[in-house]
């Protein structure tokens with residue numbers, strides 16, 4: 464059963480033309496009025512565009528299949544999970560980036576994105592590529608809350624924060640970029656100690672979100688990082704297999720993050736902090752691509768195929784495959800919109816009930 468939903472239900476009326484159809488059924492009388500995203504490039508919708516960083520993609524071929532074919536700073540050929548989740552929940556078509564944008568009132572009340580490609584739980588991760596740390600993202604979030612209060616008042620702001628869904632998607636860049644490539648981190652920590660640091664930082668971050676009013680929080684685990692094309696090239700040998708040491712680090716982090724969530728849930732009354740297992744469905748997609756109509760899993764659609772070590776496509780030298788829908792990966796690190804859609808639809812179906 465489909466039900467229409469829109470931001471105006473917050474103020475008790477719904478203009479039909481501004482509603483989009485939710486693809487999932489929420490429990491009766493329940494609403495998710497807004498979506499708010501934090502983290503890294505998996506959900507960044509353009510917050511890095513004005514930063515001086517190498518971690519940006521506001522140039523073709525990014526956005527090739529986005530509305531109008533424009534490169535908006537989304538790290539894919541089209542929409543990213545932040546947009547797709549907003550769409551599936553019937554909130555809106557796109558989740559706008561908060562930084563550097565003049566947003567409409569409507570966009571503010573239905574949620575925004577603070578995520579920054581290249582960021583992570585380890586504060587060193589965002590520093591390495593000069594992007595927004597999670598604390599920077601919290602500062603923008605505070606600014607957003609102030610604007611919301613001016614716009615709709617204290618009570619409705621609290622309602623939006625308490626009933627809205629928060630996405631927290633980070634950890635990949637800590638493992639892939641910071642731990643395995645930064646000598647200093649490897650000398651200082653072994654993998655068990657480093658994944659502790661990540662999980663502790665995640666826990667601190669979630670406590671801060673709670674203090675600021677968030678209640679429903681979807682916390683995404685790390686994907687099988689060793690199976691990303693860049694990691695296959697770096698550490699997968701001649702056959703470019705999945706790099707096991709990266710995958711083991713992801714799994715260990717996921718175990719710790721999930722345990723942290725179980726324990727903080729009890730200390731934060733009224734919270735619904737849910738660990739989202741991305742690892743297993745993603746690995747299944749990589750191991751059984753044909754099941755979902757994919758042909759190519761071990762290289763990105765844009766780039767130079769097997770030789771690609773760079774994570775992002777290059778505006779000048781990258782070639783682009785003829786059919787990105789048959790590829791799981793768009794570049795050497797980020798899935799295509801179609802792969803994101805397959806994963807998101809599995810995850811939304813599996814987890815949505817846990818937020819009520």
Ligand SMILES: *[C@@H]1O[C@H](CO)[C@@H](O)[C@H](O)[C@H]1NC(C)=O
Nearest residue numbers: 475489490491492493494819
């Ligand atoms: C939903 O709200 C309506 C109107 O307030 C009420 O009559 C109904 O019992 C509610 N349903 C549930 C399941 O709470």
Ligand SMILES: *[C@@H]1O[C@H](CO)[C@@H](O)[C@H](O)[C@H]1NC(C)=O
Nearest residue numbers: 615616617618619620621622
């Ligand atoms: C705000 O909410 C509180 C508690 O729910 C309520 O008592 C109060 O009347 C509300 N204020 C306004 C202005 O709606």
Ligand SMILES: *[C@@H]1O[C@H](CO)[C@@H](O)[C@H](O)[C@H]1NC(C)=O
Nearest residue numbers: 756757758786787788789790
């Ligand atoms: C592109 O790939 C998708 C998924 O494999 C397939 O369904 C579609 O027919 C392909 N399109 C073309 C033009 O080959």
